[in-house]
Amino acid sequence: MRIGDSLPEWHVEATPTFVISTALATRDFQDVHHDRDLAIQRGSKDIFINILTTTGLVQRYVTDWAGPEALVRQVNIRLGAPCYAYDTLKFFGQVIEREEQDLTIEVVGRTDHGDHVTGTVKIEVPA
Amino acid sequence: MIDVEKEAARIAEQGESAPRLARDPVNLPMINNWLEAIGDQHPGYTEVAPPAMVQVWTMAGLHGQRTLDDPLGAMMKILDEAGFTSVVATNSDQTYHRYLKVGEHVSVTTSLEDVTGPKKTALGEGWFVTTRSTWYVGDEPVAEMRFRVLKFRPAEKPAPRPEVPKAQAIRPAINRDTEYFWEGCRNEELRIQRCGGCGLLRHPPGPMCPECGATKPKYLVSDGRGVVYSYVVHHHPQVPGKQTPFVIALVELDEGVRMLGELEGEPSIGLPVEVVFTKVDEELTMPSWRPRADR
Numbered sequence: 101m102r103i104g105d106s107l108p109e110w111h112v113e114a115t116p117t118f119v120i121s122t123a124l125a126t127r128d129f130q131d132v133h134h135d136r137d138l139a140i141q142r143g144s145k146d147i148f149i150n151i152l153t154t155t156g157l158v159q160r161y162v163t164d165w166a167g168p169e170a171l172v173r174q175v176n177i178r179l180g181a182p183c184y185a186y187d188t189l190k191f192f193g194q195v196i197e198r199e200e201q202d203l204t205i206e207v208v209g210r211t212d213h214g215d216h217v218t219g220t221v222k223i224e225v226p227a
Numbered sequence: 228m229i230d231v232e233k234e235a236a237r238i239a240e241q242g243e244s245a246p247r248l249a250r251d252p253v254n255l256p257m258i259n260n261w262l263e264a265i266g267d268q269h270p271g272y273t274e275v276a277p278p279a280m281v282q283v284w285t286m287a288g289l290h291g292q293r294t295l296d297d298p299l300g301a302m303m304k305i306l307d308e309a310g311f312t313s314v315v316a317t318n319s320d321q322t323y324h325r326y327l328k329v330g331e332h333v334s335v336t337t338s339l340e341d342v343t344g345p346k347k348t349a350l351g352e353g354w355f356v357t358t359r360s361t362w363y364v365g366d367e368p369v370a371e372m373r374f375r376v377l378k379f380r381p382a383e384k385p386a387p388r389p390e391v392p393k394a395q396a397i398r399p400a401i402n403r404d405t406e407y408f409w410e411g412c413r414n415e416e417l418r419i420q421r422c423g424g425c426g427l428l429r430h431p432p433g434p435m436c437p438e439c440g441a442t443k444p445k446y447l448v449s450d451g452r453g454v455v456y457s458y459v460v461h462h463h464p465q466v467p468g469k470q471t472p473f474v475i476a477l478v479e480l481d482e483g484v485r486m487l488g489e490l491e492g493e494p495s496i497g498l499p500v501e502v503v504f505t506k507v508d509e510e511l512t513m514p515s516w517r518p519r520a521d522r
Contacts, residue, residue, distance in 0.1 A: 118264075
């Protein structure tokens with residue numbers, strides 16, 4: 101794991117079931133995450149993924165790559181375009197810093213509408 | 228008229244809200260529901276929770292009400308009254324001091340860190356509201372979060388895309404190494420740098436031959452024909468003087484060097500193309516590619 105190493109590209113199919121089950125599993129009951137009629141009424145195209153799920157996906161993307169021994173210390177994310185039901189969310193990542201056992205990984209999650217999430221994850225890996 | 232900044236200062240001065248206890252202690256059924264929904268097969272979450280779940284433990288729930296001293300709720304109410312009725316989360320920066328163990332019962336406090344605005348955004352005019360939350364187990368801080376939302380007044384209709392006048396097109400940086408190339412374009416000649424020492428053809432131009440080290444480059448005039456070696460379709464961001472999407476192709480010329488340029492029409496690898504020159508003004512003529520008629 102060195103500076104410049106890329107994470108394998110990862111695709112998440114944001115089916116309505118995925119959007120709703122993750123919203124409920126993160127205890128987020130805002131209607132725009134499970135009720136399409138209300139989401140459209142509020143000016144959205146469809147229901148969309150909630151921010152707690154995006155944080156969870158970013159963490160999973162990094163730990164799937166780094167392995168279960170890696171400890172997650174920080175997840176910093178910035179949201180852009182919403183990830184709607186039926187979107188494919190494509191993750192890309194790269195190691196941008198390494199200081200001994202502390203790594204910083206830059207992550208981008210993108211749909212056809214643009215960047216849904218950009219951020220960094222700090223992890224600590226075993227020596 | 229509501230003075231948003233004054234109200235924000237008042238709420239910020241109140242400092243941290245009283246600790247609010249999570250509905251449940253950290254527990255395996257909720258962890259497993261989360262792992263199942265996210266699709267995370269990490270084997271390590273049997274005695275500790277995924278760190279990214281920290282906010283989940285203290286979510287208000289289906290019938291949740293904000294507590295009276297919750298600074299985010301108070302700020303949202305003020306901005307609602309000021310006409311900024313819509314909200315979207317923009318940033319979440321979470322720091323985990325340690326992993327939470329099953330059975331631990333967290334509480335959370337929140338303070339108002341910053342309110343900035345009014346700012347013009349793509350969604351409409353609005354205020355960025357930043358809060359800082361700290362999760363505790365007993366007196367021990369275990370995680371922190373900076374959370375930012377945009378509270379905005381929805382735009383009547385989406386702002387029209389700004390028109391980019393052609394005169395603002397990005398111009399090449401022309402120097403002594405590249406002047407011959409642009410002079411060639413003005414004369415509708417596609418020039419390829421050729422080493423004055425060993426004769427090697429090279430592009431893009433440079434001062435010294437990578438093969439023999441000679442510093443007296445010459446050029447030959449290409450017949451301007453080649454095939455598409457690779458290409459990208461550029462959608463975003465907007466480029467001055469261009470309508471998106473457009474195609475940038477890397478063309479392998481018959482002479483053997485590769486050259487970048489815009490391609491008109493449908494791109495494909497191996498597509499036979501020829502050069503076309505477009506005069507921007509007296510100073511600048513741009514080469515680009517078009518499919519060959521005789522392909």
